Amino acid sequence: MSLRVRQPGVLxxxxxxxxxxxxxxxxxxxxxxxxxxxxxxxRLLGNSADCTLLECSFGGLxxxxxxxxxxxxxxxxxxxxxxxxxxxxxxxxxxxxxxxxQLGHPQRGCRNYLGVVDGxxxxxxxxxxxxxxxxxxxxxRGEKLAPDDVxxxxxxxxxxxxxxxxxxxxxxxxQLTVRVVPGYQQQHFDRxxxxxxxxxxxxxxxxxxxxxxxxxxxxxxxxxxxIVSEGICLGAIQVPADGQPIVLLNDRQTIGGYPKxxxxxxxxxxxxxxxxxxxxxxxxxxxxxxxxNALHMHHWRLQHLPLQPLPEE
Amino acid sequence: xxxxQLRHAGENAILISFANEAGDEPAGPRxxxxxxxxxxxxxxxxGDDLIDLVPxxxxxxxxxxxxxxxxxxxxxRLQALQPTxxxxxxxxxxxxxxxxxxxxxxxxxxxxxxxxxCGLAIEEVIALHSAAAYTVYAIGFAPGxxxxxHVDSRIAAPRLATPRKRVPRGAxxxxxxxxxxxxxxxxxxxxxxxNCPQRLFDPEHNPPMxxxxxxxxxxxxxxxxxxxxxxxxxx
Numbered sequence: 222m223s224l225r226v227r228q229p230g231v232l233x234x235x236x237x238x239x240x241x242x243x244x245x246x247x248x249x250x251x252x253x254x255x256x257x258x259x260x261x262x263x264r265l266l267g268n269s270a271d272c273t274l275l276e277c278s279f280g281g282l283x284x285x286x287x288x289x290x291x292x293x294x295x296x297x298x299x300x301x302x303x304x305x306x307x308x309x310x311x312x313x314x315x316x317x318x319x320x321x322x323q324l325g326h327p328q329r330g331c332r333n334y335l336g337v338v339d340g341x342x343x344x345x346x347x348x349x350x351x352x353x354x355x356x357x358x359x360x361x362r363g364e365k366l367a368p369d370d371v372x373x374x375x376x377x378x379x380x381x382x383x384x385x386x387x388x389x390x391x392x393x394x395x396q397l398t399v400r401v402v403p404g405y406q407q408q409h410f411d412r413x414x415x416x417x418x419x420x421x422x423x424x425x426x427x428x429x430x431x432x433x434x435x436x437x438x439x440x441x442x443x444x445x446x447x448i449v450s451e452g453i454c455l456g457a458i459q460v461p462a463d464g465q466p467i468v469l470l471n472d473r474q475t476i477g478g479y480p481k482x483x484x485x486x487x488x489x490x491x492x493x494x495x496x497x498x499x500x501x502x503x504x505x506x507x508x509x510x511x512x513x514n515a516l517h518m519h520h521w522r523l524q525h526l527p528l529q530p531l532p533e534e
Numbered sequence: 535x536x537x538x539q540l541r542h543a544g545e546n547a548i549l550i551s552f553a554n555e556a557g558d559e560p561a562g563p564r565x566x567x568x569x570x571x572x573x574x575x576x577x578x579x580x581g582d583d584l585i586d587l588v589p590x591x592x593x594x595x596x597x598x599x600x601x602x603x604x605x606x607x608x609x610x611r612l613q614a615l616q617p618t619x620x621x622x623x624x625x626x627x628x629x630x631x632x633x634x635x636x637x638x639x640x641x642x643x644x645x646x647x648x649x650x651x652c653g654l655a656i657e658e659v660i661a662l663h664s665a666a667a668y669t670v671y672a673i674g675f676a677p678g679x680x681x682x683x684h685v686d687s688r689i690a691a692p693r694l695a696t697p698r699k700r701v702p703r704g705a706x707x708x709x710x711x712x713x714x715x716x717x718x719x720x721x722x723x724x725x726x727x728x729n730c731p732q733r734l735f736d737p738e739h740n741p742p743m744x745x746x747x748x749x750x751x752x753x754x755x756x757x758x759x760x761x762x763x764x765x766x767x768x769x
Contacts, residue, residue, distance in 0.1 A: 243586075244586045244587060244588045244597075245589060245673060245746065245747065246677055247677045250586075347737070347742075356677050358677070402542060404541075404544075405543070449561065449590070449593070450590050450591060450672055452587075454544040454597055456544055457543070457544065475588050476588060483544075484544030484545065487546075509545070509605050513545065513604055516546075516600055520601055
């Protein structure tokens with residue numbers, strides 16, 4: 222029981238929620254760049270949040286189904302075809318042996334999550350199946366999907382078909398305001414530099430990947446070149462000598478020595494990861510209390526948003 | 535009492551940092567012992583509220599589950615650890631690990647140049663590098679890459695102007711007053727002076743690393759024959 226990969230697409234990686242508790246070995250977190258689309262995919266399928274899904278960046282995926290199960294794709298606005306017929310995203314579909322599923326290139330957003338009931342059955346490494354290419358750990362062989370890869374899964378004919386109501390689906394625009402909890406190294410950036418950072422329109426550069434999004438805009442100067450290397454959290458915004466900020470994401474190095482302006486909140490880091498090069502970002506400072514509230518409101522919604530039952534196909 | 539600072543690093547992260555009393559180096563054995571003690575204490579006090587810890591030279595990043603707890607609670611619990619952590623001294627905790635190293639020009643591509651630039655004989659570089667016990671200050675850059683300090687200032691050397699695309703697994707290297715063993719083939723800009731045949735990161739092994747932050751490492755010179763017998767490879 223499996224899905225067979227016919228076309229792996231540009232960058233398709235098996236990911237669970239992420240690898241935690243291993244930073245002391247120098248291992249990073251990995252996991253889904255867009256946690257919201259990932260978690261909604263799990264909910265639609267009736268899965269726990271820890272199941273392994275496929276993160277497909279920039280589309281181009283084609284798989285052949287070898288079992289009867291429910292399949293669902295969430296995330297970027299990309300054309301989905303089941304046996305050549307258009308199918309909805311944010312919706313579970315009953316698929317059968319021999320069915321072919323194709324995911325085209327996204328128009329808005331750039332990452333999709335493809336899941337099946339109970340997720341893909343792969344062996345965890347260091348407590349997680351999350352694929353981190355830089356470390357060669359997780360997924361299948363620590364690598365991205367390749368043609369003819371087999372993704373083991375379970376069959377299911379019982380779980381109900383569901384969809385996220387259209388009005389509740391995320392809208393991936395080409396621009397985004399990212400909320401930032403200002404950090405303790407902010408004092409190394411003078412008032413002008415801070416004002417520049419929070420007022421500029423930043424453009425996502427070509428060097429934007431799962432490690433971090435490098436942005437282009439006015440040069441931000443810092444009165445120190447570096448700090449003693451210290452731990453880096455998700456969303457940390459570091460400013461290297463060239464003055465162009467980098468927002469560090471799931472596959473970031475665990476320690477680093479560039480000064481930091483603050484840290485993007487996780488909800489907005491997720492949204493930012495749907496931007497492609499050329500997308501634009503503004504930053505807005507918020508307090509740790511406001512960040513905490515935003516996180517709770519967001520997760521409450523993800524857990525309780527009513528899903529819409531669908532008739533059997 | 536040593537100053538211990540707690541600061542917000544993000545929506546679910548607090549950085550504990552320790553003032554460096556050692557002078558011009560980023561941290562000394564005392565800070566390393568405090569970081570280690572802080573990690574143990576934070577693990578104990580936070581329990582399931584803890585997601586991850588990142589120990590580094592003079593700091594510990596504490597990442598907590600903000601859906602289970604909040605920064606007020608975490609700050610209060612970490613602040614209460616101060617007396618325990620302040621007592622940590624360099625000699626406590628941590629183990630001493632001896633790693634075999636084949637120092638040579640065939641296993642350390644920069645050994646000859648480094649000796650020349652330092653105005654020393656190759657044998658003197660080897661003697662100085664293998665004489666000291668180094669503290670593990672941080673693990674990062676790549677899985678299992680341990681930052682060790684500090685080498686004798688007579689063999690300190692700046693990073694290469696152009697990093698190598700491929701540094702062999704086990705390469706023993708110096709950058710400024712830091713030294714390290716490359717756990718896997720990777721790009722790198724440190725000066726290579728030898729090779730360690732012992733695996734520094736093995737996902738199949740438990741524990742996957744022979745060292746942890748706060749441990750002490752000594753290097754023991756071995757000859758070519760012993761290096762090969764221990765499974766060392768010359769590229």
